[in-house]
Amino acid sequence: MKQTNLLKVSVFLIFLGRAWQHLFWDAPYRTFFWDESFLKPVVENWLGINWTAYVTSPNTDNFIQVFIQCNGFLYLLAAICTLLITKFNKKLFRIPIFIGGISLVILSVLLTKEKFYHTAQFFEHSIQFGLPFVFLYTFRKNYKKSRMFFVLKVLIAVTFFSHGLYAFGAYPVPGKFVDMVINIFGCTESFAITFLYIAGVLDFILAVLLFIPKVDKYALIYAVAWGLLTALARLVANFYWEFPLQSLHQNVYQVIYRLPHGLTPLMVLTGINLYWKKESFIYRKRVLETN
Known part of the structure; x- marks a missing residue:
């Protein structure tokens, strides 16, 4: 019971912290929306907009900002659902938590892209994007504590090892x-x-x-x-x-x-x-x- 409560609190904190970030500060979505090599064909061929005009347009920046804030509200909803979910309402409440977990994976990918695709940058966030799915696993009928603890150990090991690669100097020390x-x-x-x-x-x-x-x-x-x-x-x-x-x-x-x-x-x-x-x-x- 203690472990389940700690897991619930941990997932809530992850979503709450990311909601705070997205609602009041910034997130690396521009690294995707301003990726010329990936989006230029889409923008110019499908939308019929010149790439330079697209990048410098205030409308584009406003769209990105709204997109970031929408993700913030998603994380906030996921945080609330994490606190309120029970075995009786899990069918409905697990949806925002699952979508929030997917969003955390995407966020980690974007953070990795922003850091020149350093693999360690992605896996350094393993605990953060992994815990929501572990939490949802505890509501399954075939849930086993031993399996959960093993997965948690893997998430801890990967997170700390990846963090250590930066501190050790395998990558440039931030x-x-x-x-x-x-x-x-x-x-x-x-x-x-x-x-x-x-x-x-x-x-x-x-x-x-x-x-x-x-x-x-x-x-x-x-x-x-x-x-x-x-x-x-x-x-x-x-x-x-x-x-x-x-x-x-x-x-x-x-x-x-x-x-x-x-x-x-x-x-x-x-x-x-x-x-x-x-x-x-x-x-x-x-x-x-x-x-």
Whole structure:
């Protein structure tokens, strides 16, 4: 029951954070609508509009902005449905959640396109676009907790491993990563890069240890702490006391949809602890019956 509640909260936070982003800020849909190599034939041959006129038209930008906000309302609806869904209304309420999950996959693809098709950029969002479908799976008749926990472990491992590739330097280390470390610790750039390198190595080790019985719980404890800290770092590193409300408005939504990076391993960890308690109880019961 605890795991199901954590899963519900996590999915709600993902949709809520993305709704906040789309309704008040921006999202990378222009990387698709302004893709000349892909859309130019459609715009000029089907719509009969010159590409330059299309790109520079205020109507195009207004359309994209409305499209972004419509996605924001979709995420908000999905967040509400996540809180209200039960086994009795699941046929209706699962539709916005499913569509919202598909939209999260598309968003991850666009973020990847924006980052020069770095594969790690897509898989870094595995927890975010994967949890809605795991949540819907819990309402199926053939739902099995063991299968759910395995899928959650895979999502955690892929997310942390992909994040580690950037911190490690397999891809160019994002400047925002370096800036966050510097702003939080007040350190030099070289220290920040070394810190991120070590964090990347630990992410790789975590991805392996998650699948080793009896050791996995220690990896999950680290994942809970690191997942929550990296989520909160978005706010801590970019908070300015001179502009408190603006700082919150600009950064809290990033914290919200990243909190599940720590809540998901917590979900699995509590499940493992309950499993071992159950096994211990069964073992003691057998011993007493034997004696």
